[in-house]
Amino acid sequence: MSLVFYYAPMSSASPTHWVLEELGVPYEKVKIDLQSGEQKQPAFxxxxxxxxxxxxxxxxxxIFESVAIAIHLGETFGVERGLFPAPGMSRAEAIKWLVWCNxxxxxxxxxxxxxxSDRIPAELRNAKAGEVAKTDIERNLRILEEALAGKSYLLGDSFSIVDAHVSAWTTYLGFFGFDLQPYPAISAWAARCSARPAAAKIQAG
Ligand SMILES: N[C@@H](CCC(=O)N[C@@H](CS)C(=O)NCC(=O)O)C(=O)O
Structure with missing residues (x-):
């Protein structure tokens, strides 16, 4: 069996990276240098x-698209490890949250x-559109907050790769200076998720 993971640290690849680490399957990592444009070179x-x-x-x-990768990894390796539900209603909920997240x-x-972001040329940015995006994020965070209220993890009492994937995104929000304090259920869940050993490996790149 061979798994090759193309990624860049602190990018849309982080949810996938976290999922792979949680599953504990052997895989080869290939770092792509986004700054130099390696992702647009013919080889890639x-x-x-x-x-x-x-x-x-x-x-x-x-397999491209991080949500497709998460579903594939969950179905292939997650069920036997207790990290992804078997087919049924709980599986449907897992797919719902993964797809909602992306x-x-x-x-x-x-x-x-x-x-x-100042990584985007100024002439392509629009402050008003940025404000609208912020409002949309807040609306989505309220949905996540409600879903997590009274629960330890998104699918109930036990951690799944759905939590890894979605909390990688909420961690990313922190880098934007987004304050998660007004969302106590998200904050507590995010702290539980980021205390996992796999989360530290992602930060290491
Ligand atoms: N919908 C894709 C998004 C992937 C994506 O936007 N990746 C970014 C990294 S944050 C990228 O590779 N950007 C390089 C580029 O567009 O040149 C997914 O979830 O996999």
Whole structure:
């Protein structure tokens, strides 16, 4: 079995990185230098025509899109390790939160980044669009807060790779200076998740 993970530290690849570490499966890491534009070079585009990380190559099959990778890893390695639900309603909930994270929360975070980060050329940024993105993130955080109220983890009492994937995104929000204090259930859950040994390995890059 072969798993090759193309990534960049502190990027959209971090949720995948965390999931791989939680699963404890052997994998090869290949760091892509986003600053130098390695992701747009022909060698990488041959692997992922989108020119983005993360990418996972599993026994020669290329999987891009971090949420697709999380679902695949969960189904393939997570069930037997108690880190992803077997098919059924709980599996449906797992997929719901993973997809929500990228399509709803993540999309707003990406808009915030593209309209406010100084890594984006000033002429491409729009302060008003950045404000709208911030409001959308706050609305999504209220949804997450409600889902976590009275629960230790997103799917109930036990940690799953869904928590790793989603809390990697809330950690990323912290780098934007987003204050999670007004969301006590998210703050407590995020602290539980980031205390896991796998989380420290992600920070190390
Ligand atoms: N929807 C994709 C987003 C991937 C993505 O935006 N990756 C960024 C890293 S933060 C990237 O590789 N950007 C490089 C570029 O666009 O040139 C996913 O979830 O995998």
């Amino acid at each position: 585009l041959k692997i992922n025509p989108n020119g983005k990380v993360p990418v996972l190559v599993h026994d020669g099959t290329v 399509v709803s929360l993540g999309e707003a975070v990406s808009r915030l980044f593209h309209n406010t």
